[in-house]
Amino acid sequence: MSAAEISRFDTLMRLDRGEIRIADAMELLGLQRRQIYRLLGRLRQEGAAGLVSRKRGRPSNRRFSDAFRAEVVALVRKNYADFGPTLAREYLAERHGLGLSCETLRQMMIEAGLWKDCAARRPRPYQPRYRRDCRGELVQVDGSKHWWFEDRGPQCTLLVFIDDATSELMHLEMVESESTFSYMRATRTYLERHGKPVAFYTDKHSAFRNNTASANGDGMTHLGRALDRLNIDLICANSPQAKGRVERANATLQDRLVKAMRLHHVNTIDQANAFLPSYMAQHNQRFAKAPFDPRDLHRPLAIQENLKWRWSGASSAPSPAPSPFTTIRRCSSWRRPRSHRGSPARRWMCASILMAGSKSSTRARCSPIGSSTRCAG
Numbered sequence: 001m002s003a004a005e006i007s008r009f010d011t012l013m014r015l016d017r018g019e020i021r022i023a024d025a026m027e028l029l030g031l032q033r034r035q036i037y038r039l040l041g042r043l044r045q046e047g048a049a050g051l052v053s054r055k056r057g058r059p060s061n062r063r064f065s066d067a068f069r070a071e072v073v074a075l076v077r078k079n080y081a082d083f084g085p086t087l088a089r090e091y092l093a094e095r096h097g098l099g100l101s102c103e104t105l106r107q108m109m110i111e112a113g114l115w116k117d118c119a120a121r122r123p124r125p126y127q128p129r130y131r132r133d134c135r136g137e138l139v140q141v142d143g144s145k146h147w148w149f150e151d152r153g154p155q156c157t158l159l160v161f162i163d164d165a166t167s168e169l170m171h172l173e174m175v176e177s178e179s180t181f182s183y184m185r186a187t188r189t190y191l192e193r194h195g196k197p198v199a200f201y202t203d204k205h206s207a208f209r210n211n212t213a214s215a216n217g218d219g220m221t222h223l224g225r226a227l228d229r230l231n232i233d234l235i236c237a238n239s240p241q242a243k244g245r246v247e248r249a250n251a252t253l254q255d256r257l258v259k260a261m262r263l264h265h266v267n268t269i270d271q272a273n274a275f276l277p278s279y280m281a282q283h284n285q286r287f288a289k290a291p292f293d294p295r296d297l298h299r300p301l302a303i304q305e306n307l308k309w310r311w312s313g314a315s316s317a318p319s320p321a322p323s324p325f326t327t328i329r330r331c332s333s334w335r336r337p338r339s340h341r342g343s344p345a346r347r348w349m350c351a352s353i354l355m356a357g358s359k360s361s362t363r364a365r366c367s368p369i370g371s372s373t374r375c376a377g
Contacts, residue, residue, distance in 0.1 A: 005051050012036075012043050012051070064100070072098060072105070073112045080259075085109055087256060091263075129242070131165050135291050136194070136298035138164040138235075140201045140246035143178035146254050152267040158253065159186045162246045164201065165291040169249070169280045170194060174272040180207040183223055188307045191230075195298035199233035201243055209236045230305060256283070 001009070008029060015025045015036070025036050042050035064072075075096060080088040085106035092098040092105070109115035132138045145157045157178045161171040171190045175182040187200075202208045210221050220228065227234050237243045257279060266275050301307070 001048065001052060005053070008039070009043070009048050009051050012040055016040060016043070064104070069108055072100070073108055073114070076105075076109060076114060077112065081114060083259060084255070085115060087259065129244075131289075131292070133165060133291065133293040134295045134297045135163055135165050135168070136197045136296050138199050138201055139170060139190075139197045140164055140243045141183075142203060142243065142246040142250060143175075143183075143205070144250040144254065145178065146258075148174065148254075148258060148261065148272065149267055150258065150262065152262075153269075156269060157182070158250075158257075159183065160246055160249055160253070161186070161190055162249050164245055165293075166288050167245060167249070168284050168288040172253075172276040172280055174269045174276065176269065178205065178207075180221070180223060183207045184226075187223065187227075191301060191307055195300050196230055196232055198297050199235055200227065201235045201237060201246075203240070203243065204236045204238075208234060252287075 011020075011025055011028050014020050015022065020028075022033060022036060025031075026033060029036065031039075039051065072092070075092065075098075076083070076088055080091060083091070086102050088109070089100065089102050089105050092100070106115060110117060140162050141160070143157045143159050145155065147155050148158060149156075154176075157175050159171075159173045159175060159178070159182060160169070162168065163170050171186060171193065173182075173186045173189065175186070200208075204211065207221060207223050209224070210219050224234050240247050260279055261272060261275065264275060266272050
């Protein structure tokens with residue numbers, strides 16, 4: 001018996017013993033006089049078991065037919081076997097015109113062995129961080145290496161830019177690997193599309209943080225130095241949980257984006273980058289939140305802040321316009337010492353950050369460990 005049925009049993013027993021009046025029982029149970037007498041007669045004939053609902057254990061009158069349930073399970077088994085109930089329901093409604101609730105589909109999938117009920121989650125052992133108030137106040141950045149094309153293509157990395165205030169995917173870009181050059185290209189695209197945010201929140205990848213900095217240098221990477229020139233703060237998180245918003249977005253994308261690209265026959269990086277804007281708009285329409293403050297803190301780029309970057313040096317290929325955001329120069333006049341010629345990490349190049357329109361450019365100097373030779377960009 002449920003708690004309501006036990007309470008009903010106690011009230012009717014008190015009425016049968018004459019402890020309360022029929023009007024009091026009507027008020028306590030919220031029933032009319034006729035229903036009170038009907039339940040009281042059933043109690044006297046069958047005892048407490050007579051108060052148990054007759055509908056318990058019987059299928060609902062609004063239950064889907066067995067043929068419809070078999071059709072839904074067959075479609076899910078054929079096309080969406082590894083989908084979750086929520087995502088499978090969306091595609092069933094969009095592609096097959098079948099409308100049913102997530103819970104109904106979940107129960108169908110559990111009965112068919114296509115889904116397992118999740119165990120109770122453990123409480124989080126850390127204090128959750130509140131969202132920032134405004135859009136553009138903090139943008140979390142991360143790269144997710146995954147088999148995005150499953151067995152249809154190579155393993156690659158998705159660069160994710162997500163706004164902390166709204167959970168809006170600001171920019172997605174598929175690249176071969178998580179490198180400084182890929183982050184430079186993605187950041188340039190972000191800044192040209194949205195403007196300059198107040199801060200980027202990243203991990204301690206070598207593109208953002210110089211993990212081998214010495215007292216002689218400024219401790220900044222090429223990308224970090226460029227962001228500093230643009231007056232954009234760069235915050236490096238100490239743990240994945242600290243930037244949990246982008247980490248959870250990666251988990252969502254590894255589920256939903258992989259299946260969406262499979263259904264749209266996306267098999268290469270170029271095809272993925274062409275598909276990502278439409279997917280991003282659909283994702284934001286479903287998951288983005290309204291900020292606490294409607295202001296947008298993105299700042300427009302100044303006229304002198306040209307974000308083009310180019311190679312210069314021994315290459316014979318023509319270079320783009322000479323107003324780079326970041327220039328990677330090959331220094332042919334510098335020779336590595338013999339002890340460093342075999343090290344793949346010691347490349348004979350140095351970077352200089354050049355801001356278009358500035359009269360005097362600050363150039364980053366680099367030299368190998370143990371050598372007094374310096375090479376100016």
